[in-house]
Amino acid sequence: MKVVKKREEIKREINELKAKGLSVGFVPTMGALHQGHLSLVRRAGKENDRVVVSIFVNPTQFNNAEDLEKYPRDLATDLNLLSDEGCDLVFAPEVEEMYPDGEEKAAYDFGLLTGVMEGANRPGHFDGVATVVEKLFEAIPADRAYFGKKDYQQLLVIRSLVKQRNIDIEIVGCEIVREADGLAMSSRNRRLTAAQRARAPFIYSTLQKAASLAGQLSPVELKELVAKEINSVEEMELEYFEPADADTLQPVETFEKNKNVMGFIVVNLGSVRLIDNIRIF
Numbered sequence: 001m002k003v004v005k006k007r008e009e010i011k012r013e014i015n016e017l018k019a020k021g022l023s024v025g026f027v028p029t030m031g032a033l034h035q036g037h038l039s040l041v042r043r044a045g046k047e048n049d050r051v052v053v054s055i056f057v058n059p060t061q062f063n064n065a066e067d068l069e070k071y072p073r074d075l076a077t078d079l080n081l082l083s084d085e086g087c088d089l090v091f092a093p094e095v096e097e098m099y100p101d102g103e104e105k106a107a108y109d110f111g112l113l114t115g116v117m118e119g120a121n122r123p124g125h126f127d128g129v130a131t132v133v134e135k136l137f138e139a140i141p142a143d144r145a146y147f148g149k150k151d152y153q154q155l156l157v158i159r160s161l162v163k164q165r166n167i168d169i170e171i172v173g174c175e176i177v178r179e180a181d182g183l184a185m186s187s188r189n190r191r192l193t194a195a196q197r198a199r200a201p202f203i204y205s206t207l208q209k210a211a212s213l214a215g216q217l218s219p220v221e222l223k224e225l226v227a228k229e230i231n232s233v234e235e236m237e238l239e240y241f242e243p244a245d246a247d248t249l250q251p252v253e254t255f256e257k258n259k260n261v262m263g264f265i266v267v268n269l270g271s272v273r274l275i276d277n278i279r280i281f
Helices: 005-020 037-045 065-069 075-084 118-121 125-139 149-165 187-191 194-199 202-213 220-232
Strands: 002-005 023-030 050-055 089-091 143-147 172-174 237-244 260-269 273-280
Touching: 002 005, 005 023, 005 050, 023 037, 023 125, 037 143, 037 172, 037 260, 050 075, 050 237, 075 149, 075 220, 118 125, 118 149, 118 237, 125 149, 143 149, 149 172, 149 260, 149 273, 172 220, 202 220, 202 237, 202 260, 202 273, 220 237, 220 260
Parallel strands: 002 089, 023 050, 023 143, 050 089, 143 172
Antiparallel strands: 237 260, 260 273
16 A cells, blocks of 8 residues: 655556556545445445545634644554555645645535535535545546545535536445444544443434434424434534435425435534434435
């Protein structure tokens, strides 16, 4: 497994592989790898001849400086995990390599996709995500890129970015990987105290309850139920729960046949912000 720090070098490596007729799968990450990330790496390995993983904590997608500072970083452990999974190349640049001379994030227009949920609650977040992803796709001209559906809104934004910029890469969305108790795997989970970790699975069980009641209760009633349930748990505070159209991400006022509805949730558990979603109708 080769570790590369420079954009020009990783691009040269990828182009050499493609010149040999080899397909390349790409898994972008911010490190602090867990089994959710590794499931993406394994899928990329099954569907491509070579796998490249990026490890870069992107500062432009953080609204909260404290969140950026506390984001877990452990490159040595990450590299060991990737080596065990048979990863071929790792791109692990410094901030100055991705944002030279104080360069900042670009501005994008993703229309209604970013006017709700994470886009509304974290202004500028998706501009930061799109900026770094576009830079990564330019440096790593892979055949396919793999993203988890836990960050479902991000997945749709990246698909929109690829279409807008006419980038020749297939975006593959992969199912959420959960702990045995249902908690969606996340790098932020390691910041939870033991007591908080014990409470955290309640988020998913509440989503499951909402899914079981969708149609019996209206979207407004479901939102009220989820808020009451989550806010009743010590240290848990609901930031939002939104039943929304799976394709447009726009909030739904009713549950209708032939319309796929997802339930999107963000819960602050102590100082840790946890995100999850489920198909509810």
